[in-house]
Amino acid sequence: GAVVSQHPSWVICKSGTSVKIECRSLDFQATTMFWYRQFPKQSLMLMATSNEGSKATYEQGVEKDKFLINHASLTLSTLTVTSAHPEDSSFYICSARPPIGGYTFGSGTRLTVV
């Protein structure tokens, strides 16, 4: 089946540094990918829609300059958390929609900012 690979699975970074998270569609092309954030014991909140070759579409309340999204190819989207602070600590999950079937999710990235 369609697979989305997300890397890294977990990362710890110092406050003020930037962290990049990669999301790859392994066996299909994804012109659109989605980035979600999940707080502990809560649901997934859509942060932005990543569009190949164009700017991402951010949800209301999401800071574009803090959460940089790049979708440079049909199989790769990246989310960079810039100048990370402890409040950015969360579980980030990407998703894509293969040609057949429902949305496929990455395994998530646990970000801890210390």
Added chain:
Amino acid sequence: AQSVTQLGSHVSVSEGALVLLRCNYSSSVPPYLFWYVQYPNQGLQLLLKYTSAATLVKGINGFEAEFKKSETSFHLTKPSAHMSDAAEYFCAVSDGQGGSEKLVFGKGTKLTVNP
């Protein structure tokens, strides 16, 4: 705007008992509906989906769900719970083909299975 309401943030059943997780949706267009399962510190795995075909949808691991337009519901059931079913379950809705394709999730229901 679309929305999903999952009734009951926690559901506890005995092993072998019926599992019923409730989901009601709101959508201004014919919806696509999904159930996902999430194990700790992992991504989401699709259990089943409704995309305007048969109203009774069968998924993986013995789960099924029935789309009831009159009740705007898409409840998830499994006849006999197994210990391995313990996880977090999310119902989600999208506006289907031609729409934004964004998924809107419910708040989730944590299923506990007691031996």
